[in-house]
Structures are given as structure tokens and as C-alpha cells.
Amino acid sequence: MTRVLAICFFLWFIAVVNSAAQEPPYFVTYSHDLEEPGNLEMAVKSAQGTPKYGNPFISETLELEYGAKGWWTTEVYLAGQHTSNDSTIFTGFRWENRFRLLLREHFINPVLYVEYENTNQGDRSLLEVVGHDSISDLLVTNAQGRSTTQREMELKLILSSNTHGWNISENFISEKNMVEDVPWEFGYALGVSRPLALAASARPCVFCRENFSAGVELYGGLGDLEGFGLKATSHYAGPTIGFDIPHGPTVSFSPNFGLNDNSVGVIYRFKVSYELQQILGHLHREAK
């Protein structure tokens, strides 16, 4: 019975998996592209790094992103990490919602991002850098990290443009710890990307240029309400490349280089995402 169910699930999965929409290959920055209504994107993101004076770690994040409406995408993250010479732990969950503020395409398209985070201090997913986040946060042992749970509210203003094949995105991040009495923290993320070819080729192909996109990301902290600025926090920059495998997953890779002594030397990021199309499409309004 279990085998039959597994085969049925596999066949359903193969039937609904399709190539992902042409999204920019960003890891930290958000563009204004939302999930299509009724589609579910499943992604696994990893971040691997070796902080100075610390043990190498690898963080894994499972991301489930659903297009609730044309203007609303909701997403759940489950995160965990493994640290060498230490242990493997579950580090918490996040629930985020993105709302498109203007229903038509403009030169700059604003999106409001609202997220609730319930993670512990062992979290190494580095999905954003805010406040005075630095390399010292990555030196706590897993036992120490698990003992402190952080409940945080994060707000982002996403500004993004698609022009002449380029995507240019800017994110302004603010985060508030809802348990401890600490000030609002701020951060930023910037991304620029472009597909390697703007027109599709007439014949089916796997390694043709239109299936690849490349770009650059820059992100870091901006301090907090009591000390706003670029100092005493970490900053990263790096190239990023994405490959849309026809009728398959999208694979992305990016080495992020630390730009100051508060940053990890290099963080290698890797992502595999599948889009399951129209799994709950019947719930949506009739299109006109």
C-alpha cells in the first residue's frame, strides 16, 4: 500500500512539475515577481561557510512558496544547520507574506514584505543581514544557540524594476525582536540580473543561453535605531547564476564574499527549486 501511494505521489509530482518562471537568481534580495496564483514552489537553499576562529557550517532551508493571489504570495521556511565538530540542529521556522502594492507594472514596483520569525540563535541560514550581525554570531555553539529562541517581526520594502531584460531590485529591511527590549534593526539588499539571452530559440535545447541568468548581489546590515550606519556589521557581495533546466528544476549558485572583518570570508550558496503548477488552481477566481 505504501509503495502504491509512493508511486502515485511520484507520478503526480512528475505531472505537475514544470520549469520555474524566469525569476532572478537571487538568494537574499527579493524582486517584485510573485508566485503565480495556484502554483507552489518548493526550494532547498543551502549556505556553507567557515567563520574565522569557528567551525565550518552548512545551513539547509526548505522553502514552500504559494501564490495565494496575483498580488499576494505566502511562504513558509523550515531551517536547520550542521556545524562540524558540533551537531546538527533544527533552528526554527519563518512565515512570510509579500503583497504587491500596485496592481500594474510601473518603472519601480513596490512590494510590502511581512515576516514572523521563530528561530533560535543557532540559525545560520543568513537569509538577511540586519543590525550589527557579525561573524561572532556564528561562533556560538549549537547548545548555546538552541537555548535562546528569537521571535522577530521583519518588514521589508521591496522596490524592483524589469527593464530591457534586466531586473534591478532594492530591499530595505527592518526587524524587531518581539521578546527582548532591543531597538529596531535595519539592513539592505541589492540585486541586478539578466537572462543571458532575451529571445527563446526555436528548437528545444538544454544548455542554450536563454536558460541561464546571471547577476550580482550586495547585502548587509545598517545598524539599529541607536546606531544607524554601515559600521560594526557585516556586508557581502558576489556573483550569482541560475540555470532553468527545461521541464525540470531551477538550480542557482552564488559565492558571497565578505567585505569586512565582521563578515565570513566566503559563503557558498546553492539552491534547487521546483514549481508545482496549479495544484490548487480550482480555488482561484475565474480569469477574464
Next chain:
Amino acid sequence: MNRVRQTWVGLALVGIVACAAAQAPWVNHVSGQEQAKKNPFAKQADAIAAGSRLFSDHCAKCHGPDALGRKKRPSLRTPEVQGAADGEIFWLLKNGNLRHGMPSWSSLPEPSRWQIIAYVKSLGEYPPSH
């Protein structure tokens, strides 16, 4: 007091007009300049073939592999769509119709969107009008 009431009435009227404008068919929002845009790939065999692949990847799950629509998603082979100006369809692909479930495809580069339009227009009406 009268001024406050007038302000509220004014805001309500603006709201009603905005809602009415938002509910109007999408085609009413297309400017003359957008409507006049010509498809640089119209009727080109290579573009139609490329558009077919893009349609299969991005559009077929909702509109069906034959573009005849699926469940609540509309057919693209009606006289309205087949008779629409290329610029109107291009506007719809760029902006979407987010209230009614049609996403924006602005992340697809412009040439790819024109290729999709070339393919959709190559399908013709179904059932045929004559």
C-alpha cells in the same frame, strides 16, 4: 463640520471611481501608444516555434496545451483574443490582471513575450468562424 463632511464625501467618491476603474475590463486600460505596438516577430516561423515552447512552459498549465482554456481559465482562441491588437496582448502579458488571477509576465524578457504572442496568434480561432 461641513468641510469635514465634504472631505469624506469627496474621498468616498474618489474611492468609488477608483474601484469602478479597477473593475473595468483590462483592455480599457491599454493606452493608444501601447495598443499601436507591433509584434517584431509576427508570422515568423522560428518565433512561432520558440513561442510554442514558451507557451508550453509558462501558459499551458492554465490555458491548456491547445490554448482552449481550462476550468476557470479562458480560451485564447476566442474571436476577442485572436482579434485583439498585438499591443493589447503585450500589455496584458506585461501587467497581468492580478485581481482575476492572470499574473504579470514582466520577468520574461520582451522578445520572449512577443514570441508567445506570435504563437498564440498563429493558432487561430476555435471553433473557426467560417
